[in-house]
Amino acid sequence: MSDRPAPVARAGDAPGPSAGNPPVLRAEGLVKTHYGEGAPAHAVRGVDLSVRRGEFVAVTGPSGAGKSTLLHLLGGLQRPDSGSIWLDGACADGYSEARWAVERRKRIGIVFQFFNLVSNLSVADNVELPALLAGVAPRRARTERAELLAELGLAGKERSMPGELSGGEQQRVALARALVNHPPLLLADEPAGSLDSKGTREVMRLLSRFHQRGQTIVLVTHDARLASAADRVISFFDGRIADDAALDGTPPRAAGISGVLELRD
Amino acid sequence: MRLPLLALLARGPAHGYELKQDLEQMLGSAYPQPNVGQIYVTLGRLEKSGLIEGEDVEQSSRPNKKVYHLTDAGRAALRAWFEEPEDEPRVRDEFFMKLALAPRTGLADQISLINQQRRQYLNTMRSLSKLAAAENRDNRIAHLLIEGAMLHLQADLDWLERCQEELEELE
Secondary structure (H helix, E strand, O other), rough: OOOOOOOOOOOOOOOOOOOOOOOOOOEEEEEEEOOOOOOOEEEEEEEEEEEEOOOOOEEEEOOOOHHHHHHHHOOOOOOOEEEEEEEEEEEEEOOOHHHHHHHHHHOEEEEEEOOOOOOOHHHHHHHHHHHHHHOOHHHHHHHHHHHHHHOOOOOOOOOOOOOHHOOOHHHHHHHHHHHOOOEEEEEEEEOOOHHHHHHHHHHHHHHHHHHHHHOEEEOOOOHHHHHEEEEEOOOOOOOOOEEEEEEOOOOOOOHHHHHHHHHOO | HHHHHHHHHHOOOOEHHHHHHHHHHHHHOOOOOOHHHHHHHHHHHHOOOEEEEEEEOOOOOOOOOEEEEEEEHHHHHHHHHHOOOOOOOOOOOOHHHHHHHHHHHHHOOHHHHHHHHHHHHHHHHHHHHHHHHOOOOOOOOHHHHHHHHHHHHHHHHHHHHHHHHHHHHHH
């Protein structure tokens, strides 16, 4: 699959059947190989993907399957060896680093496993910073920050430093920071990967809540419990999409949920 | 249902409907509720085997109700229940046999089988997530039951992942 010709954007392809409402994110023929010591690692080997507005997509798979690399490509944190990415219908292939940085401030929010908060800035400043960098007026940035922190159960923590917070709280601050500019797309890379099960449930609850309000989310996780909050799960193996399944929460057979909860006599 | 009903009676006598309510309150929405008929049938069997005894209590405006209490034999059965560890949950059964036998039949592809099974588990996982979200947060027992089911499924999904890794290498 990796050696097929680099896909070309076909003329009739870009507008698509739902012209005027292109997918928030589209990728075609993405390939990324890491060259380090030893054999080259084929992290992403020809991925086509389209994410509609309002979708919550989880990408799951074993560690080393390349799913984090895929997310980094989608957020412009790494550049593909070949293949194309469209954001809201606009091709991002020619984007410079600086342009990607602007996209990540305005159109793509990202949360990471290890929060990546600025350790010598207060919680409030961590959340306001991306708004200020995006040119939002300070007063407005404060309002946005206050609303988000209250929403995420962090009211009263504004003056705290990240190091004084629990992992779960830090991840909520990171979520506030990612969402402060109301990006159309939220990318989450193992957001519960360094949290205990209580923190995991909290992240899951919050992602579900934002999704219910229309937030488009692409979540990379090895945790099936977290993935089950999504309405579409992509199984990623060895750099490729092995399965792409819509979840509707109704198992095809009745045995499903009552079967697993059945207490035996 | 037998031992749980005995356990509910250990605290003191109760009638069938009270026991149903006790179960519902404890397990919340997590557990597919036993119908009251099933409870009465089980109580009848427990009485026949001497583990409980029933006593008719007259009610003014309704038919008599039967109040049950635990016998010494019932209490002993309950002790024995608590003293024994339980069997492990089932380890792979039908699905495993499908996976193992598929290549010999030429009728099914192993990776497709894995994908199909994963979808089933993920949908069930999603139902469980919804159930957990809907359940009263203070009902710890109900939440633990749901979380247990989710962790089992998580393990099943991890195992499917292992199968897929191994079998894709062979392709």
